[in-house]
Amino acid sequence: MANIDFKALPKISLHDHLDGGLRPQTIIDIAKETGVALPAENAADLAQWFSDQADSGSLVEYLKTFDLTIAVMQTREALTRVAREFVLDLAEDGVIYGEVRWAPEQHLKGGLTLDEVVEAVQDGLEQGMEAVDAKGGFIVTGQLVTAMRHADRGLEIAELAVRHRDNGVVGFDIAGAEKGFLPSRHKAAFDYLAENLFPTTVHAGEADGIESIKDAIVSGRAQRLGHGVRIFEDLLLVEEEGDEDVVRLGPVARWVYDHGIALELSPSSNLQTGAIEEWLDEDAEDVSIADHPFNVLYELGFKVTVNTDNRLMSATSLTRELRLLTEAFDYDLDDLERFQLNAAEAVFQDREDRDELKDMIQDGFDEQRRR
Numbered sequence: 278m279a280n281i282d283f284k285a286l287p288k289i290s291l292h293d294h295l296d297g298g299l300r301p302q303t304i305i306d307i308a309k310e311t312g313v314a315l316p317a318e319n320a321a322d323l324a325q326w327f328s329d330q331a332d333s334g335s336l337v338e339y340l341k342t343f344d345l346t347i348a349v350m351q352t353r354e355a356l357t358r359v360a361r362e363f364v365l366d367l368a369e370d371g372v373i374y375g376e377v378r379w380a381p382e383q384h385l386k387g388g389l390t391l392d393e394v395v396e397a398v399q400d401g402l403e404q405g406m407e408a409v410d411a412k413g414g415f416i417v418t419g420q421l422v423t424a425m426r427h428a429d430r431g432l433e434i435a436e437l438a439v440r441h442r443d444n445g446v447v448g449f450d451i452a453g454a455e456k457g458f459l460p461s462r463h464k465a466a467f468d469y470l471a472e473n474l475f476p477t478t479v480h481a482g483e484a485d486g487i488e489s490i491k492d493a494i495v496s497g498r499a500q501r502l503g504h505g506v507r508i509f510e511d512l513l514l515v516e517e518e519g520d521e522d523v524v525r526l527g528p529v530a531r532w533v534y535d536h537g538i539a540l541e542l543s544p545s546s547n548l549q550t551g552a553i554e555e556w557l558d559e560d561a562e563d564v565s566i567a568d569h570p571f572n573v574l575y576e577l578g579f580k581v582t583v584n585t586d587n588r589l590m591s592a593t594s595l596t597r598e599l600r601l602l603t604e605a606f607d608y609d610l611d612d613l614e615r616f617q618l619n620a621a622e623a624v625f626q627d628r629e630d631r632d633e634l635k636d637m638i639q640d641g642f643d644e645q646r647r648r
Contacts, residue, residue: 280648281603281610281613281645282645282648283371283596283597283599283600283603284370284371284596285371285641285645286371286596286599286613286617286641286642286645287371287373287617287637287638287640287641287642288370288371288372288373288595288596288599288617288620289372289373289374289375289582289617289620289621289624289634289638290367290372290374290375290376290584290585290595290620291376291478291501291539291541291582291584291620291623291624292376292378292478292503292504292541292543292582292584292585292586293367293375293376293377293378293584293585293586293587293588294378294379294452294586294587295350295359295360295363295377295378295379295398296343296346296347296350296379296380296383297343297346297586297587297588297589297590298363298366298585298587298588298589299346299349299350299359299362299363299589300320300362300366301320301321301323301324301327301589302320303349303358303359303362304323304345304346304349305318305319305320305323307349307350307355307358308348308349311348311349311351311352311355313345313348313349315345316345324589324592327342327589327590327592328590328591328592330342330590331549331587331590331591332549333549333550335550335551337454337484339549339550339590340453340454342590346589347383347384350384351384351385351386351387351389352387352389353387353389353393353394353397356384356394356397356398356401357397357398357400357401357404358401359401360377360397360398360399360400360401360402360404360405361401361402361404361405361408362401362405363377363401363402363405364401364402364404364405364406364408364409364416364418365405365408365409366588367416367418368405368409368414368416370594370595370596371595371596372416372595373415373416373417373634373637373638374416374417374418374621374624374626374634375416375417375418375419376418376419376420376421376447376448376624376625377398377402377418377419377420377421378420378421378422378423378450378452379398379420379421379422379423380422380423380424380425380434380452380453381394381395381422381423381434381437382424382425382428382430382433382434383425391433391434391437392437392440392441395420395422395437395441395444395445395446396441396444398420399420399441399444399445402418402420402445403445405418406418415637417630418445419445419446419447419448419625419626420441420445420446420447421446421447421448421449421450421478421625422434422437422438422441422446422448422449422450423449423450423451423452424449424450424451424452424463424466425451425452425453426451426452426453426454426455426458426460426462426463426480427453427454427458428453431451431462431463431465431466431467432463432465432466432469434449434466435449435463435466435467435469435470435475436469438470438475439469439470439473439475442475447476447624447625447626448475448476448477448478448625449466449470449475449476449477449478450477450478450479450480450503451463451466451479451480451497452480452503453480454484455480455481455483455484455485455489456484456485456489457485459488459489459492459496460479460481460489460492460493460496460497460499461492461495461496463496463497464496467496467497467498470498471498476500476625477497477498477499477500478499478500478501478502478503478541478625479493479497479499479501479502479503480493480503480504481493481497481499481502481503481504481505482502482504482505482506482507482508482552483503483504483505483506483507483547483550483552484550484551484552485507486507486510486555487507487508487510487511487527487529489507490502490505490507490508490511490529490533491529494529494532494533494538499538500538500539500623500625501538501539501540501541501623502533502538502539502540502541503541504540504541504542504543504546504547504552504586505533505538505540505541505542506540506542506547506552506553506569506570506574507552507553507555508529508530508533508540508574508579509553509555509556509570509573509574510555511526511527511528511529511530512524512525512526512527512530512573512577513525513526513527524573524577526577533579534577534578534579537580537622538580539580539581539582539619539620539622539623540574540579540580540581540582541582541584542569542571542574542581542582542583542584543583543584543585543586543591543598544566544569544571544583544598544601544602545566545585545586545591545593545597545598545601546585546586546587546590546591546593547569548564548565548566548568548569549590549591553568553569553570556568556569556570565605566601566602566604566605567605567606569605571602571606572602572605572606575612580619580622580623581616581619582616582619582620582623583595583598583599583602583616583620584598585598599613599616610642610645610646613642614638614639614642617638617642618635618638618639621634621635621638622635
């Protein structure tokens with residue numbers, strides 16, 4: 278591990294929320310312009326506040342931190358700035374392709390329409406990509422337009438996503454409080470997306486278990502699972518002769534495994550929200566990345582990918598997540614490359630573009646091996 282330059286590794290970001298990746302100083306700047314009250318007056322203290330609030334062990338409490346970020350993302354100028362800086366920060370982290378998920382319906386308080394907020398974000402993403410290119414870098418981004426699962430605008434947001442499929446929107450998701458709000462609540466939206474051959478990833482297996490994952494696959498036609506970490510609840514240990522434990526996959530885990538459905542795992546976030554609580558021993562203390570089922574799922578052959586979820590709330594980056602996993606499970610470059618290739622195979626892009634990303638990843642890792 279000592280010779281790995283984690284930051285320089287080419288990376289794919291599949292699960293990264295726009296409203297969870299703001300720069301603290303940007304929040305302060307916009308808040309001053311719009312009159313939003315803040316819990317801290319400088320960037321360092323504000324960043325610490327977000328980290329402390331998010332480290333609750335509860336998804337519901339974790340999600341409350343978004344009230345503040347969303348409050349400063351209600352104008353065209355703010356949305357464009359946040360999106361532009363989001364791309365610049367991804368590029369600085371070594372990301373060559375990133376899907377940026379966000380819920381347009383949460384950004385209408387300033388009088389903008391759904392179409393206008395999507396256009397404002399796209400303007401920012403394009404400005405960011407152009408700035409990276411001007412400095413000799415490379416990054417491609419796409420929007421994952423998201424409906425809030427507890428609301429009743431799923432079909433409307435699905436139509437919005439399809440309407441902008443030629444203007445930067447690459448996929449659809451549902452997000453928000455998972456427990457009690459199955460994907461089937463938005464059946465009309467998912468039917469519409471299927472009819473229009475539009476890709477879906479569904480938040481499932483984070484705050485709820487196998488029923489939610491199964492419904493994401495059946496009702497949501499999920500091609501990827503947002504988190505999906507609680508697939509471990511469908512793993513059965515069977516003790517064989519010789520005291521060797523063999524894992525048998527339950528029906529849902531078997532389907533995810535056999536169909537190569539990518540798991541958008543976010544290790545640090547999963548610890549913060551309590552997503553892996555059922556995996557831990559009852560008397561577990563000082564839980565760390567080493568307690569995450571990531572390595573078990575990887576060794577079983579699931580298509581695992583590494584993500585940040587919310588860089589601000591988790592005070593993290595893809596560079597940091599890869600370093601933490603390597604320290605916990607003694608991964609080498611071959612392992613880290615596999616995680617990125619898994620992600621490249623799962624991006625919502627044409628096959629030719631996926632193959633190009635895979636080539637870039639392999640070239641980048643080969644370059645590091647030669648050092």
